[in-house]
Amino acid sequence: MSVALFTLGGTISVAGGRRLTGADLTGAVPGLSELGHAVEIQDIESVPSGNLSMAKVLDVVDAASKAVADGASGVVVTQGTDTLEETAFLVDQVWPHSQPFVLTGAMRNPTLAGPDGPANLLAAARVACSPAARDLGALVVFKEEIHAARWVRKTHSTSTATFASPNAGPIGHVVEDRVRVLTRPLRLDGVHVRADLDANRVALYTVTLDDDGVLLQGLAETHQGLVVAAFGVGHVPAALAPVLGELAAVMPVVLTSRTGGGSVLRHTYKSVGSESDLLQRGLIDGGFLDPYKARVLLRLLLATDDDISAAFAQYQ
Structure with missing residues (x-):
């Protein structure tokens, strides 16, 4: 079994003037090799999340669907945090599978003291391959908290605890190496896009x-x-x-x-x-x-x- 990792850039992948690849990111995560699932990496592009488009995100969803069809137990996407709440909700509307689709990123880049990217990526990977996270649609994982896409918001411009769900709170947590889902919101009807968004x-x-x-x-x-x-x-x-x-x-x-x-x-x-x-x-x-x-x-x-x-x- 494997976790499909798609990288889209953002703070998590910026190291000074150098852009980090998915291999760079996973190589900096202690404990990822003990996950029990191989991480299959696809570097899509490396851009600030403000430069992402809905069409690009839908392309990633298509690629993620193929990865699931090929046997992936879950999906992780890394991107910038500025638009992460919007891309997560977009994915939640169109993701048809029971396998988790997890989005994460970082508020501190790898050149700063206490970068949060490695911990966020490890927690996201754990959620992506956890049976407990199935049938929950798109999720955002930050600071070991699991948020449903329909409620999550970026609430602070710099804090590593920026992601919160004001109307509901997190639906679960990653504690040690365990994914603990505390509440399971019903999945709502999604959208089947059949036309050009432009x-x-x-x-x-x-x-x-x-x-x-x-x-x-x-x-x-x-x-x-x-x-x-x-x-x-x-x-x-x-x-x-x-x-x-x-x-x-x-x-x-x-x-x-x-x-x-x-x-x-x-x-x-x-x-x-x-x-x-x-x-x-x-x-x-x-x-x-x-x-x-x-x-x-x-x-x-x-x-x-x-x-x-x-x-x-x-x-x-």
């Missing part, structure tokens, strides 16, 4: 104080969908409500919260610009999804014939 542009708009919506002018001519990161439980200034309603009449507009935790509400507040007013104007309830994950899901859904409202209802 044909579907989704904007993310963060609402701010005294917002008049002028930046949304002409959006319907350039984009096919919109995610709104609203105040609190799903509120916007009253002047912005009719603008969003007009957009919702011609494209899917998803309502989320900019807070980073909790859900938008449905019927607690009634004023113009409140969550109930916006939903009555045709906006789609994003539930517990943060704006970044909502954008990933909406862009995927626009490339399918799936019911967009039904897909988002799973997160309410």
Whole structure:
């Protein structure tokens, strides 16, 4: 049995001016050779995670599916942390297998004191080959914590404890050499992408104080969908409500919260610009999804014939 390792770059693979290969990474991990599973390495590319694309990630998913078909017991992807929460959620939507798909990286590169990459990679590999992690979809493993892709967030710009799941907490831990899954969230319906993602542009708009919506002018001519990161439980200034309603009449507009935790509400507040007013104007309830994950899901859904409202209802 083996673990398929795909490398995409990021801090974990930056050593001064040198880019580390998968062989370099695994060679620096004490205990990896005692894992009991061979690590099959595929170096895809080495770029900052801000330069990744959804299409590139889907290509990696295809390659990972082939590795599983060839007998891999699980998959590990190393990448930069800046977009890891988005790529993990993307993978979770399209990964059809019971084998774990684990994403990890590092906050400290190998030239710094206390680099966290080797420990994260070892923990990720342990999770990838653990029967306990099967049927959980895509996972993020950092600092021996196991996070479900649908909840995980990058919450700090520099801390090695940056990854957290504000609405649920980690679903498990790696303790010594044991993978201990404490709770098993049900896998939700995924998305079967059948079209070119490049044909579907989704904007993310963060609402701010005294917002008049002028930046949304002409959006319907350039984009096919919109995610709104609203105040609190799903509120916007009253002047912005009719603008969003007009957009919702011609494209899917998803309502989320900019807070980073909790859900938008449905019927607690009634004023113009409140969550109930916006939903009555045709906006789609994003539930517990943060704006970044909502954008990933909406862009995927626009490339399918799936019911967009039904897909988002799973997160309410």
